[in-house]
Amino acid sequence: MKSWLSRRNLLSRLSIAAAGLLAASAARSAKAAVQKVFASSGAPRGYDPAMHKWRMAIDANRCIGCGLCAEACKKENHVPEGQYFRTWIERYIIAKPKPGSGEARGETLVDSPSGGMHGFPESIVPNAEIQHSFFVPKLCNLCEHSPCVQVCPVGATFDAPDGTVLIDPKYCIGCGFCIQACPYGCRFLSPVTKTAEKCTLCYHRITRGLKPACVEVCPTQARVFGDLMNPVADDPLQQFYQNNLVQALKPHLGTKPRVFYAGIDKEVR
Amino acid sequence: MTNAVTNVVAELIPHFEGYVYPNEATQQPLWSILIVLYPYITGLVAGAFIMASLVRVFNVKALEPVYRLSMLTAFAFLLCAPLPLLFHLGHPERCFEVMMTPHLTSPMAIFGFVYAWYLMAVLLLELWFDYRRDFVEWSEVTPGFRGTLYRLFTVGVTDVSDPALKLDFKIGHILSVVGIPSAFLLHGYVGFIFGSVKANPWWGNALMPIIFIMSAMVSGIALCVFNYMVLSWVRRKALDMKCLDVMCMFLFYALVVDAAIEGLDWIHRIYSAEEGFQVIQYMAREKLFYTLSLGQVTLGTLVPLLLLGSLQLLRRRVPDLIRRRMYFASGALILLGVLAMRWNVVIGGQTFSKSLRGVMTYKMEFAGLEGWYMGAALLLLPFIILTVFVKIFLSEKLPSTAPLEPHPAHAR
Numbered sequence: 001m002k003s004w005l006s007r008r009n010l011l012s013r014l015s016i017a018a019a020g021l022l023a024a025s026a027a028r029s030a031k032a033a034v035q036k037v038f039a040s041s042g043a044p045r046g047y048d049p050a051m052h053k054w055r056m057a058i059d060a061n062r063c064i065g066c067g068l069c070a071e072a073c074k075k076e077n078h079v080p081e082g083q084y085f086r087t088w089i090e091r092y093i094i095a096k097p098k099p100g101s102g103e104a105r106g107e108t109l110v111d112s113p114s115g116g117m118h119g120f121p122e123s124i125v126p127n128a129e130i131q132h133s134f135f136v137p138k139l140c141n142l143c144e145h146s147p148c149v150q151v152c153p154v155g156a157t158f159d160a161p162d163g164t165v166l167i168d169p170k171y172c173i174g175c176g177f178c179i180q181a182c183p184y185g186c187r188f189l190s191p192v193t194k195t196a197e198k199c200t201l202c203y204h205r206i207t208r209g210l211k212p213a214c215v216e217v218c219p220t221q222a223r224v225f226g227d228l229m230n231p232v233a234d235d236p237l238q239q240f241y242q243n244n245l246v247q248a249l250k251p252h253l254g255t256k257p258r259v260f261y262a263g264i265d266k267e268v269r
Numbered sequence: 270m271t272n273a274v275t276n277v278v279a280e281l282i283p284h285f286e287g288y289v290y291p292n293e294a295t296q297q298p299l300w301s302i303l304i305v306l307y308p309y310i311t312g313l314v315a316g317a318f319i320m321a322s323l324v325r326v327f328n329v330k331a332l333e334p335v336y337r338l339s340m341l342t343a344f345a346f347l348l349c350a351p352l353p354l355l356f357h358l359g360h361p362e363r364c365f366e367v368m369m370t371p372h373l374t375s376p377m378a379i380f381g382f383v384y385a386w387y388l389m390a391v392l393l394l395e396l397w398f399d400y401r402r403d404f405v406e407w408s409e410v411t412p413g414f415r416g417t418l419y420r421l422f423t424v425g426v427t428d429v430s431d432p433a434l435k436l437d438f439k440i441g442h443i444l445s446v447v448g449i450p451s452a453f454l455l456h457g458y459v460g461f462i463f464g465s466v467k468a469n470p471w472w473g474n475a476l477m478p479i480i481f482i483m484s485a486m487v488s489g490i491a492l493c494v495f496n497y498m499v500l501s502w503v504r505r506k507a508l509d510m511k512c513l514d515v516m517c518m519f520l521f522y523a524l525v526v527d528a529a530i531e532g533l534d535w536i537h538r539i540y541s542a543e544e545g546f547q548v549i550q551y552m553a554r555e556k557l558f559y560t561l562s563l564g565q566v567t568l569g570t571l572v573p574l575l576l577l578g579s580l581q582l583l584r585r586r587v588p589d590l591i592r593r594r595m596y597f598a599s600g601a602l603i604l605l606g607v608l609a610m611r612w613n614v615v616i617g618g619q620t621f622s623k624s625l626r627g628v629m630t631y632k633m634e635f636a637g638l639e640g641w642y643m644g645a646a647l648l649l650l651p652f653i654i655l656t657v658f659v660k661i662f663l664s665e666k667l668p669s670t671a672p673l674e675p676h677p678a679h680a681r
Binding site for chain 2: 006010018021024082083084085088090109110111112114115138147149150151152153154155171172173174175176177179180181182183184185186187188189193194195252253254269
């Protein structure tokens with residue numbers, strides 16, 4: 001009889017241990033929820049994310065491909081050297097169709113040397129053969145249904161109430177799942193911190209009443225930034241929405257990007 | 270010297286055709302050999318366990334000689350399954366956050382739980398109940414350290430009375446029944462990690478978990494065939510041909526279903542030809558030719574299908590020796606084919622840009638965390654662990670008991 005009891009004891013001890021593990025997990029979840037409220041986002045004390053809805057919009061018609069935005073972003077956010085970008089500029093060159101080809105358009109060439117940070121070299125397609133050519137600044141699309149947030153195994157990347165999608169670098173485990181899940185190539189694994197990084201709309205600046213660095217330096221106002229909850233007089237963002245028919249990138253994926261584009265072509269992905 | 274080294278490193282940086290997003294240029298593939306091995310090893314676990322449950326749950330008596338070996342195989346590989354994941358993390362020291370503060374919408378967050386459940390609640394417990402009587406007996410007849418080890422494994426439960434053994438058997442059976450959906454969950458979930466990435470047309474696919482489950486079963490059974498044959502050869506023991514025949518029959522049918530589902534996946538992709546199909550087609554034809562057309566399809570699927578299929582028809586006419594060689598070749602080829610399949614999914618899914626405008630070339634490095642050596646070491650490790658397990662738990666020197674039924678001799 002004794003050994004029967006000992007087995008029962010053993011099993012009950014095992015179950016207690018399992019229950020303990022589960023309870024610890026629940027406790028840590030609660031702690032994480034609290035932590036998330038105080039996540040290391042770079043916002044100053046007293047900033048209330050519930051009082052803002054930050055948005056950026058891109059008027060591609062205005063972009064001249066100077067690359068100042070990409071450069072400013074690198075400096076402002078200490079983005080690692082090399083091919084790492086929180087924002088970059090793509091150049092699209094759509095060639096004229098070959099005579100007699102029966103096509104409406106020729107080939108589309110896309111490039112972004114060094115993220116467009118130092119401008120663009122001469123096009124390899126001669127000017128006379130170009131049908132359309134334009135620049136498209138890219139950044140985090142701040143999706144409403146962000147696949148990156150959905151897949152993060154620890155919740156290190158999260159939707160802030162003010163419309164930004166942020167990453168807590170102290171919490172990210174560096175698995176790279178969010179980078180795989182982002183359809184827009186906006187994320188990278190920093191070789192310095194070994195965590196995922198992306199555009200935060202310069203959260204440390206916007207929460208102090210400043211504009212994101214890229215918006216600040218853009219000479220043509222191709223990048224439009226504002227707060228939907230607190231529009232200013234002649235709000236550029238409101239004017240942008242008023243004056244343009246807009247598109248979002250890869251809408252079929254259902255990510256609902258909150259960054260809208262004006263003046264882009266169907267070739268832009 | 271530094272220049273020479275730098276040049277070598279520079280050559281390793283992948284090059285591109287067409288346009289890739291700038292952030293993709295430096296880090297592709299972000300998930301490399303370690304993440305290829307992760308679903309491979311996990312699949313072997315699930316497959317080997319399913320193989321063992323054929324005996325336990327479906328009562329396939331012919332497979333009894335490989336029951337314990339299959340369970341130990343599953344156990345040895347399960348111990349190594351999280352290692353590649355762990356090593357590839359940017360911050361491995363934070364890995365416990367996945368279990369402590371899981372983000373429940375993430376397919377990856379569930380891994381810790383599925384893994385822990387499978388290891389603790391299914392495999393470890395089932396093995397313990399299977400071996401309990403043996404531990405008691407072995408601890409009595411084995412002197413020295415080994416005896417102490419067996420005594421430790423009994424965890425103080427030394428009752429081997431008939432009702433106790435009956436209960437062991439019953440619990441083991443229940444665990445095995447629970448284990449089958451758990452094994453499916455374990456590997457189906459691994460497939461879902463890839464299948465859930467809608468940003469990637471190569472991965473984002475509802476069939477992915479099913480493909481992973483089926484290929485896991487195929488690779489797991491093939492591994493059991495391989496291990497059984499190698500172990501018998503090492504121990505100079507005659508193979509139980511009936512057992513081998515039945516094992517390979519299951520292997521054949523699993524392979525037929527697996528090949529059919531993967532074929533269906535391709536037919537669907539080709540027929541629907543959705544956005545991104547062009548780049549996938551190019552990749553399959555050019556970049557993945559050796560691993561896909563040659564490795565996965567021809568050597569890993571068609572040749573074994575032919576070998577195993579012909580033996581289903583002509584088993585009695587083929588002499589044992591030739592049959593054994595054909596089985597061994599099929600098992601080994603399938604193991605390589607499934608590894609190639611994992612490679613094609615993981616690496617293939619990252620060798621094209623999500624802009625769908627460019628492809629990349631991946632050259633694997635030799636040394637380093639994501640290199641050949643590391644990959645080989647991680648693949649060898651479970652075999653080393655399995656060797657130790659076989660020495661301890663399948664020792665030839667110890668009296669072997671029928672593992673699956675209460676022994677009448679012990680009725681008191």
